[in-house]
């Protein structure tokens with residue numbers, strides 16, 4: 348890192364098309380392109396190209412931040428100078444004014460409402476919901492059965508988030524809800540990738556719009572029905588819906604159905620596929636490294652014996668936590684943070700100057716695979732998360748849950764859920780990767796495997812009881 352100022356014109360940039368900027372490279376190989384950009388410096392200018400600049404009057408470039416000190420500056424220290432960049436129309440339609448996309452007072456008020464609910468101590472009350480769901484889900488697997496691990500994890504985490512939000516089982520067809528969410532996510536990705544696609548209004552009935560509209564109508568109707576039913580019943584429950592029904596907005600008014608719908612939709616989407624993908628990647632890493640799985644099995648046997656895991660066991664499941672952290676390093680579900688726009692010119696700790704209105708781009712995928720902080724970055728090695736190793740590197744080199752005032756609200760819940768699901772399943776079954784599969788990560792709304800990953804189940808143990816509380 349230097350102490351000198353680097354004017355915008357001197358910020359290094361990769362060679363790209365004058366007219367189309369880095370768009371073709373990003374579309375062809377987003378993840379590889381980002382990694383290649385590391386060699387250009389702490390801050391890399393990614394030109395948007397003349398076409399976008401002229402058509403959209405967008406800034407001429409993104410600035411990719413590769414240094415943890417700059418990341419901390421933009422996300423934390425000087426976060427008030429940055430706001431989220433505008434999103435494609437379909438994303439606004441899905442999330443509305445939910446906490447993911449608001450700014451200023453409104454956003455602060457929303458976070459104040461949710462923070463106590465998602466605080467570690469409150470969240471641990473959901474332990475048995477998580478382990479019971481994992482156990483019930485796993486009960487459907489028989490010895491020798493082949494499963495699509497991504498699909499299995501998505502169904503499991505959807506059923507758990509549904510209970511957290513609505514306090515009841517998912518009554519609608521889970522497969523239909525999953526397919527509707529996927530159709531929405533595919534459309535968001537298409538609109539991010541193609542300017543033309545994002546300019547076609549949603550009411551024009553092309554097939555992908557029709558699929559999206561049909562799917563979202565189903566989810567929206569289900570959510571609105573849950574709101575109406577709960578308003579009628581006088582019984583409050585310990586779920587997000589009850590929290591929202593008793594809340595007030597930043598001007599002191601009770602929330603409308605629309606506002607409640609926006610929050611629930613936000614949590615439904617932000618809170619299930621991220622965790623499902625984190626779990627899918629973790630299983631993949633485990634099946635590919637038998638020695639890590641063996642060591643995990645020993646830890647689980649020693650700490651849990653024959654009982655189901657609870658939040659109380661987690662501090663002693665140290666190796667499991669290191670596996671989870673390392674998996675989130677290699678395959679961060681939020682592979683890129685939402686682009687931030689600088690309100691006024693800003694000088695970063697690395698010396699680069701970001702002009703007013705410029706777009707700052709932070710990618711956990713890229714930061715987590717920087718050999719400066721993670722030598723031999725492709726290697727799966729849970730020991731990178733020993734206390735000693737963590738202390739030896741900058742905090743903001745590892746940000747799977749983001750940082751600052753927009754840090755993930757569901758982090759404690761996601762971690763509890765991820766660790767308990769891994770411990771419950773790994774105590775009962777051994778998974779084996781089926782032969783002949785080529786696995787690649789695909790950066791969509793979240794980082795997911797490009798094709799389904801097939802695994803075979805082998806049952807090994809039956810710790811079925813909850814621990815006896817003295």
Ligand code: HEM
Nearest residue numbers: 447617618621622625681684685748749753755756757761
């Ligand atoms: C492994 C699982 C998860 C990962 C890796 C993850 C990652 C993230 C990241 C990186 C952000 C910040 C995005 C940015 O700054 O642009 C974020 C925001 C958010 N996450 Fe998560 N998340 C996970 C699970 C969850 C869960 C389970 C929930 C809810 C129960 C949740 C709810 C949210 C919400 C509401 C926000 C928006 C916060 C705001 O803008 O103030 N996430 N998440």
